[in-house]
Amino acid sequence: MNKNIKKYxxxxxxxFVILVIIGAFVFSALFITKSIDAALISEQESxxxxxxxxxxxxxxxxxxxxxxxxxxxxNISTTTETTISTTTEEEKIVENxxxxxxxxLNSTGIPGKAGELAKLISTSGFKVSFTGNAKKLEPTTVIxxxxxxxxxxxxxxxxxxSVVRGRYxxxxxxxxxxxxxxxxxxxxxx
Numbered sequence: 001m002n003k004n005i006k007k008y009x010x011x012x013x014x015x016f017v018i019l020v021i022i023g024a025f026v027f028s029a030l031f032i033t034k035s036i037d038a039a040l041i042s043e044q045e046s047x048x049x050x051x052x053x054x055x056x057x058x059x060x061x062x063x064x065x066x067x068x069x070x071x072x073x074x075n076i077s078t079t080t081e082t083t084i085s086t087t088t089e090e091e092k093i094v095e096n097x098x099x100x101x102x103x104x105l106n107s108t109g110i111p112g113k114a115g116e117l118a119k120l121i122s123t124s125g126f127k128v129s130f131t132g133n134a135k136k137l138e139p140t141t142v143i144x145x146x147x148x149x150x151x152x153x154x155x156x157x158x159x160x161x162s163v164v165r166g167r168y169x170x171x172x173x174x175x176x177x178x179x180x181x182x183x184x185x186x187x188x189x190x
Contacts, residue, residue, distance in 0.1 A: 097156045098127045100149070101182045107134035113187050117167065121185070124163045126156075129181065140188040141168035144175035149182035157183065 102121065106114035118128040143164060145157060164170050164185055175184060 095153055095156045097125045097153075097159070100126060100153050100156050100160075101180070102126055102128045102160075103130040103132075103181045103184045104128055105132055105134040105184060105186045107136065107138045107186055108189050109137070117164070117185065117187060120167065121160065121163055124159065126160065126163075134186050138186050138188040140190055141170050142173050142186045142188065143170055144173050144179075144184045144186070146175045146177055146179065146182055148177065149175075153182065160185075 104114045104118040104121065106112075114131040114133070118131045122128055141164065143161065150157060160183065161170060161172075168187065169190075175181070
């Protein structure tokens with residue numbers, strides 16, 4: 001009987017060891033898979049929260065600039081529910097003056113006036129895209145502004161008026177929406 005036991009014991013031990021190895025492999029594979037999934041989900045949740053915060057900031061900027069007529073759809077689809085609390089403090093939106101497309105035209109008949117004013121405007125942080133002579137003489141200095149530009153760059157335009165008023169008395173008029181510039185400064189003869 002001793003031989004019969006030996007005959008079954010060694011194969012049984014071998015099968016048992018193989019089953020333990022397979023079980024350990026399956027357990028470790030499941031553990032690693034769950035760990036990777038948990039890491040990726042937390043990273044995805046973090047990115048989703050960041051995206052929601054950015055979209056809220058953009059929506060606040062859009063509302064502050066009164067751009068309701070743009071009808072930009074904002075849709076963030078997420079698989080997890082998150083709650084984001086925002087402060088009630090009003091966020092100040094900083095306009096980029098260099099995005100304001102400006103032209104400075106001289107209607108005085110005195111050479112170099114447009115260049116002088118363009119240099120002054122540029123030192124205030126604006127980007128003057130064009131300087132030249134006006135086709136007709138203007139009696140006063142005029143800043144022509146597109147209606148859409150007034151909504152997008154209100155603070156920058158106030159600063160532009162302030163800079164030009166340092167040299168000239170200024171009036172304002174409406175610039176056609178199809179103009180390639182957001183604002184045109186025409187230096188008048190007076």
